[in-house]
Amino acid sequence: MAFAITQNCCNDASCLSVCPVNCIHPTPGEPDFGKTDLLYIDPRSCIDCGACADACPVDAITRVSRLTPDQAIYADINADYYADRPVDTAWDAPRFPPASVNEMPSFDVGIVGTGPAACYTAQALLRVPGSRVTFYDRLASPGGLARFGVAPDHIGTRRIGEHFRSIFLHPRVRMELGVDVGSDIAHETVATRHDAVVYAVGADSDRQLDIPGIDLPGSVSARTLVGWYTGHPDVPADAFDLAGVERVTIIGNGNVALDAARILTADPDDLVDTEIAPHALAALRRSAVREVVLAARRGPDVAAFTRSECQALVTRPGVDVVVAGPTAVLASIDSLPLSAPASALRGAEVVDLESTADRRRIVFGFGRAPVRLNGTTAVESVDLADDSGTSTVPTDLVLRAIGYRGTPSPGLPFDTITGTVRNVGGRVVDDDGRVVAGRYVVGWAKRGATGGIGDNKVDAEQTVDALLDDVVSNPPVRPRGRRGRLSSIFG
Numbered sequence: 001m002a003f004a005i006t007q008n009c010c011n012d013a014s015c016l017s018v019c020p021v022n023c024i025h026p027t028p029g030e031p032d033f034g035k036t037d038l039l040y041i042d043p044r045s046c047i048d049c050g051a052c053a054d055a056c057p058v059d060a061i062t063r064v065s066r067l068t069p070d071q072a073i074y075a076d077i078n079a080d081y082y083a084d085r086p087v088d089t090a091w092d093a094p095r096f097p098p099a100s101v102n103e104m105p106s107f108d109v110g111i112v113g114t115g116p117a118a119c120y121t122a123q124a125l126l127r128v129p130g131s132r133v134t135f136y137d138r139l140a141s142p143g144g145l146a147r148f149g150v151a152p153d154h155i156g157t158r159r160i161g162e163h164f165r166s167i168f169l170h171p172r173v174r175m176e177l178g179v180d181v182g183s184d185i186a187h188e189t190v191a192t193r194h195d196a197v198v199y200a201v202g203a204d205s206d207r208q209l210d211i212p213g214i215d216l217p218g219s220v221s222a223r224t225l226v227g228w229y230t231g232h233p234d235v236p237a238d239a240f241d242l243a244g245v246e247r248v249t250i251i252g253n254g255n256v257a258l259d260a261a262r263i264l265t266a267d268p269d270d271l272v273d274t275e276i277a278p279h280a281l282a283a284l285r286r287s288a289v290r291e292v293v294l295a296a297r298r299g300p301d302v303a304a305f306t307r308s309e310c311q312a313l314v315t316r317p318g319v320d321v322v323v324a325g326p327t328a329v330l331a332s333i334d335s336l337p338l339s340a341p342a343s344a345l346r347g348a349e350v351v352d353l354e355s356t357a358d359r360r361r362i363v364f365g366f367g368r369a370p371v372r373l374n375g376t377t378a379v380e381s382v383d384l385a386d387d388s389g390t391s392t393v394p395t396d397l398v399l400r401a402i403g404y405r406g407t408p409s410p411g412l413p414f415d416t417i418t419g420t421v422r423n424v425g426g427r428v429v430d431d432d433g434r435v436v437a438g439r440y441v442v443g444w445a446k447r448g449a450t451g452g453i454g455d456n457k458v459d460a461e462q463t464v465d466a467l468l469d470d471v472v473s474n475p476p477v478r479p480r481g482r483r484g485r486l487s488s489i490f491g
């Protein structure tokens with residue numbers, strides 16, 4: 001009886017190195033890594049030792065015999081990954097730092113940001129005994145989206161915060177919180193304080209959707225809703241009044257869209273013991289929301305959400321999860337392989353988008369592109385176009401969930417096409433492609449707003465490898481006894 005990896009997995013690969021038989025894949029050296037929802041355990045090779053479950057920071061690994069009924073599908077999902085793949089038990093080539101860590105010179109790094117990418121960067125840097133790290137964050141509370149993004153009901157995933165907290169408390173770490181680098185303090189000033197600066201500033205604006213009516217009141221970024229229910233200090237407590245909102249249309253169908261749909265249709269009593277902001281819980285108690293429509297431009301075969309997020313929706317009691325017709329949509333869902341995200345919707349009821357329901361429901365509208373928001377003083381309906389024409393869906397609130405995007409900061413090279421800090425393999429480069437000495441980038445600011453928490457670990461290790469190479473080839477010469485007075489220290 002093997003172990004299986006379940007919904008919480010954030011792909012941080014911590015379980016790989018403890019598995020004695022290398023039966024957890026894909027590994028960072030394999031092409032699928034970063035492209036799958038989860039890592040998977042091969043049930044035929046697993047020897048049931050339990051080491052991976054102990055190593056997992058978010059409790060995602062469970063003995064198959066102890067899976068709850070809602071989790072039972074993950075035994076098949078893990079096994080299914082290996083159905084048409086030979087089991088590769090060969091170990092990846094070991095990674096070695098550019099010099100023995102004990103022989104490396106001392107160095108001091110400033111990390112701008114305190115989200116997952118920043119934390120994994122510090123974790124990799126602190127393996128070198130002579131390293132010191134100062135985190136800077138514009139917010140007074142560290143954690144980035146692990147704190148102000150991950151949904152409050154994802155209790156297992158939010159446990160990653162405990163791991164990050166242990167990094168913030170490391171004796172060679174200092175915290176400068178409430179400091180916006182580039183605004184409160186110049187990039188150059190930070191650079192003169194440290195031998196290297198790593199930007200882990202994430203992606204804190206939205207991709208734009210240019211359709212008529214998009215700026216009407218009642219059309220709001222899902223990022224604002226996320227900030228509201230997680231208690232982000234930039235979002236006012238009264239940003240949403242759901243008392244008069246019966247139908248919400250969410251444009252987009254990635255995991256952020258599914259998070260929003262799940263929270264808006266949740267039973268508030270189920271959120272009491274979570275870290276949801278109290279004002280959001282109170283507003284959800286007054287909420288009139290009966291239906292959330294997810295408008296996805298493309299079909300179910302290219303759904304943007306992950307299977308595990310969709311699985312969590314369909315197994316939740318009290319809310320119907322249905323698919324907008326025609327019935328042919330369901331036929332294409334039913335033919336999807338188990339690994340396909342939308343296969344979690346197999347057997348779903350097919351409904352007419354114009355119909356109403358007695359119970360709360362979430363409607364997946366595949367192949368429906370929003371073309372216009374209608375209303376005089378606020379959004380009243382949204383026009384969705386599909387192969388057969390355009391349907392007008394009355395709606396009280398539109399949430400735009402089509403992706404996050406980085407914002408340029410004066411003095412930091414920025415690629416306006418990708419919305420990222422301009423870089424090659426984590427080294428910041430200027431507009432002519434020349435390396436800017438001592439500046440690095442990690443996480444969503446480096447590769448764009450894609451991937452879960454754990455994806456930032458491998459990404460951060462790549463950047464740290466580049467930084468350590470540079471430290472070894474060009475050791476810092478300045479004495480660094482002091483780092484100046486710190487405005488605040490996390491404790």
Ligand SMILES: Cc1cc2nc3c(=O)[nH]c(=O)nc-3n(C[C@H](O)[C@H](O)[C@H](O)COP(=O)(O)OP(=O)(O)OC[C@H]3O[C@@H](n4cnc5c(N)ncnc54)[C@H](O)[C@@H]3O)c2cc1C
Nearest residue numbers: 010113115116117137138144145149181202443444452453
């Ligand atoms: C709504 C939402 C839900 C998610 N849920 C999950 C989930 O359940 N599981 C999962 O695995 N992944 C989830 N993710 C993805 C995950 O959150 C990201 O992969 C991860 O947070 C990216 O890390 P980052 O460090 O690059 O950016 P962030 O986490 O965004 O961190 C950036 C940090 O930089 C700080 N900063 C920005 N600019 C400055 C400045 N100028 N000066 C100082 N500080 C600055 C910010 O305040 C922030 O603390 C979710 C993402 C979103 C948006």
Ligand code: SF4
Nearest residue numbers: 019046047049050052
């Ligand atoms: S239980 Fe042991 S053998 Fe099985 S996947 Fe986990 S670490 Fe590997």
Ligand code: SF4
Nearest residue numbers: 009010012013015056
């Ligand atoms: S979260 Fe990390 S340790 Fe846990 S199962 Fe996923 S990859 Fe393994």
